[in-house]
Amino acid sequence: MAVNDVLEARALAARRGFATLFVDVAFSLQSGEALVVTGPNGSGKTTLLRIVAGLTAPASGEVRWRGEPTRPFDPRLRDVVALNGHWPALKDELTAEENLDAWTALTGQRAARDAIAVALDDVALSRQRRLPVRVLSQGQRRRIGLARLALAKRTLWILDEPLTALDNEAAGMLGDLLDVHLARGGVCVAASHQPLPIGAARTQTLALSS
Amino acid sequence: MSDSALHAIGWALARDIRVALRSKGELGVQLLFYVIVVSLFPLATSPSRELLATLGPGVLWTTALLASLLSLSRLFASDFHDGTLEQIALSPRPLAALVSGKMAAHWLTTGLPVVVMAPLLGAQYALDVPVLATLTLSLLLGTPILSLLGAVGAALTLGARGGGSLLALLVLPLYAPVLIFGAGAVDAVRSGLSAAPHLSLLGAGLLLALVAVPFAVAAAVRIALD
Structure with missing residues (x-):
């Protein structure tokens, strides 16, 4: 293992019920690198992401963060991880602004109202920021998720199908966010059917087969 | 308790x-359910004061149980389905404290209104003032226990098919002791005895639940997310 490996997976295997999803998955990421996980539906992309995030325990193998093995719900992982999963984790009853305010408060880095307004402006939602999320479209909800990534200031981004429901403009925004994140030395693990809109030099690909 | 937990x-x-x-x-639906069901009993039985005063405490307590059950399925399920729960579990804050806040909110929005309505509804059952006061006090001590025990069931049935009916089967037996001591306190006062032993037991149960339940719920939530 190289000294500057930030995130490393060794011999990961996952099982769902009686079905084995994948065995012997390994990767290692250095600061500023992204991993794109590809594979057909049902090949275990989301499960792999959830294992890396510390939500699910692997059937065997381990995930190491800065050289130390992690366990599910590891406090060290919870301090660094930002997960954008299948569901946008937004409360329909609250406005975009309130949702973001709640999330930044939860992670202990409460952002100023201005910062939230700027983040929403960056994803072109400033006109919708006082609307309850209930009335927003799928793509707009995804954009709020992007604004949350920008505000959260986490080192490890875990993105499950980040391009789903995004239009070209928003995909560009995701690319910009990822570029900034990786340039700052962050790492990212993403499951995606399409190539991520970032420079290929910093991307590794991991193909899961069914 | 640490600052982060608070x-x-x-x-x-x-x-x-x-x-x-x-x-x-x-x-509103949950509170209306409580008001309507409590008001149905005098219509279905006889209007005799003696009978109503005997039935009253039991009816108010049983209906409080059912009203609490009605709102339980919402407690974690909506957060579970929209992905909020996994974000909460992945946040740096202690999960037991986060779920405690959720349970407190559940009691304040569903238990407290039931407690507040109880003296008004109890008047339909020809209960006199000391009995009404004991009833309200027993509900004040008992309904938080219902929210807490119910939260364990709600967390355990997350993601289960037919979670709602399973939740009722799981939680109602756990509610039985609360019902026995709660309604028992009111009966004691009606027969001229002290309600103190029943209320003390309810209080002790509440303290025990307050300490133990958050950790049980946090563990159940983690299992549900796995």
Whole structure:
């Protein structure tokens, strides 16, 4: 293992019920690198992401963060991880602004109202920021998720199908966010059917087969 | 208790109350259910004062159980389905504290209104003032236990098919002791005895639940997310 490996997976295997999803998955990421996980539906992309995030325990193998093995719900992982999963984790009853305010408060880095307004402006939602999320479209909800990534200031981004429901403009925004994140030395693990809109030099690909 | 835990309780409490106040309809349904069911019994039985005064405490307590059950399925399920729960579990804050805040919000929005309505509804059952006071006090001590025990069931049935009916089967037996001591306190006063032993036991149960339940719920939530 190289000294500057930030995130490393060794011999990961996952099982769902009686079905084995994948065995012997390994990767290692250095600061500023992204991993794109590809594979057909049902090949275990989301499960792999959830294992890396510390939500699910692997059937065997381990995930190491800065050289130390992690366990599910590891406090060290919870301090660094930002997960954008299948569901946008937004409360329909609250406005975009309130949702973001709640999330930044939860992670202990409460952002100023201005910062939230700027983040929403960056994803072109400033006109919708006082609307309850209930009335927003799928793509707009995804954009709020992007604004949350920008505000959260986490080192490890875990993105499950980040391009789903995004239009070209928003995909560009995701690319910009990822570029900034990786340039700052962050790492990212993403499951995606399409190539991520970032420079290929910093991307590794991991193909899961069914 | 650490500062972070207090912050976490406050965060979850404030957020859940805000969400609940934005969806007033759901709150109203639960309270209306309580009012209507309690009011049905005098219509279905005889209007004799003696009978109503005998039935009253049991009816109010049983209906409080059912009303609490009605709102339980919402407690974690909506957060589970929209992905909020996994974000909460992945946050740096202690999960037991976060779920404590959620349970406190659940009691404030569903248990407290039941307690407040009890003296008014009890008047339909020809209960006199000392009996009504004991009834209200027993509900004040008992309904938080219902929210806490119910939260364990709600967390355990997350993601289960037919979670709602399973939840009722799981939780109602756990509610039985609360019902026995709660309604027992009121009966004791009606027969001229002291309600203190029943109320003390309810209080002790509440303290025990307050200490143990958050950790059980946090563990159940983690299992549900796995």
